[in-house]
Amino acid sequence: MTPHRTVFTIADPTAPRQRPSDASAAIEIMNSGNAAYAGRGTEGTYEVTVDPEAFGVPRTPGTTIRQEPLAATLSCSDARVPMEQLFGRFTNDLFVTRVAGNVPSPDVIGSLQFAESYLPSVKAIVVVGHSSCGAVTAAVDSVLKPTTHVASLDNPELGNIVATIIPSVRMSVSAITEVHGSHASESASYRTSLIDVGILANAAVTAMALAEQIDREVFFGVYDLSTRLVGIPGPDGTRGGLHSAPGTEADLRALLSTAARALSL
Numbered sequence: 581m582t583p584h585r586t587v588f589t590i591a592d593p594t595a596p597r598q599r600p601s602d603a604s605a606a607i608e609i610m611n612s613g614n615a616a617y618a619g620r621g622t623e624g625t626y627e628v629t630v631d632p633e634a635f636g637v638p639r640t641p642g643t644t645i646r647q648e649p650l651a652a653t654l655s656c657s658d659a660r661v662p663m664e665q666l667f668g669r670f671t672n673d674l675f676v677t678r679v680a681g682n683v684p685s686p687d688v689i690g691s692l693q694f695a696e697s698y699l700p701s702v703k704a705i706v707v708v709g710h711s712s713c714g715a716v717t718a719a720v721d722s723v724l725k726p727t728t729h730v731a732s733l734d735n736p737e738l739g740n741i742v743a744t745i746i747p748s749v750r751m752s753v754s755a756i757t758e759v760h761g762s763h764a765s766e767s768a769s770y771r772t773s774l775i776d777v778g779i780l781a782n783a784a785v786t787a788m789a790l791a792e793q794i795d796r797e798v799f800f801g802v803y804d805l806s807t808r809l810v811g812i813p814g815p816d817g818t819r820g821g822l823h824s825a826p827g828t829e830a831d832l833r834a835l836l837s838t839a840a841r842a843l844s845l
């Protein structure tokens with residue numbers, strides 16, 4: 581197999597910095613960047629043209645770069661989910677907040693409110709969950725085995741993250757039970773399935789909470805570690821890319837129901 585190579589080409593440094601004019605343009609840039617990211621890495625040579633500021637070098641020597649991210653993100657601290665890389669972005673492209681389980685803690689909300697209020701280049705607020713999330717897994721195990729949760733209270737900060745995710749897990753339990761019946765919990769793949777739906781629910785609920793707190797449309801998606809694509813479940817399979825947060829509780833329930841129907845239990 582030919583080793584993979586990615587070649588970076590710096591765009592014309594005298595050209596003005598290209599920035600999206602609205603949310604849909606920002607989301608399109610991120611979605612196409614993720615598609616490109618998912619497509620490379622195993623073999624072949626890819627040429628990527630990047631802004632002169634991509635590696636932190638200012639256009640004018642001796643100056644500093646003015647902060648101009650196109651989007652603000654909330655994602656998990658998981659080392660396998662670097663926001664800039666998986667969206668094909670670089671320095672000064674994203675205002676990134678990361679916390680285990682991508683939970684909307686007060687500091688995170690404050691950081692995103694700062695981006696919303698003081699960075700006019702920010703055209704979209706985005707929440708990204710990811711498959712195999714350890715924080716959601718801990719919340720699922722707390723629901724399935726309450727003694728685990730009680731033990732986690734020895735560490736109140738960690739317990740707080742888990743407690744924030746538990747309502748999303750409980751909604752996922754309801755969605756799976758409604759679709760597959762009460763015996764679904766006896767399936768060997770029930771825990772794994774609950775983690776998958778819980779990850780989706782946690783990202784969607786967080787995006788809904790942020791939309792309410794920041795009073796702005798918020799987008800969300802789940803990054804799949806195996807395909808390296810961001811998407812959410814749809815009636816006909818995965819709907820690729822980032823999507824608007826559910827607008828109502830009914831929309832959220834419909835989303836989780838769709839995810840539950842895709843399960844083999």
Ligand SMILES: [Zn+2]
Nearest residue numbers: 656658713714
């Ligand atoms: Zn995680």
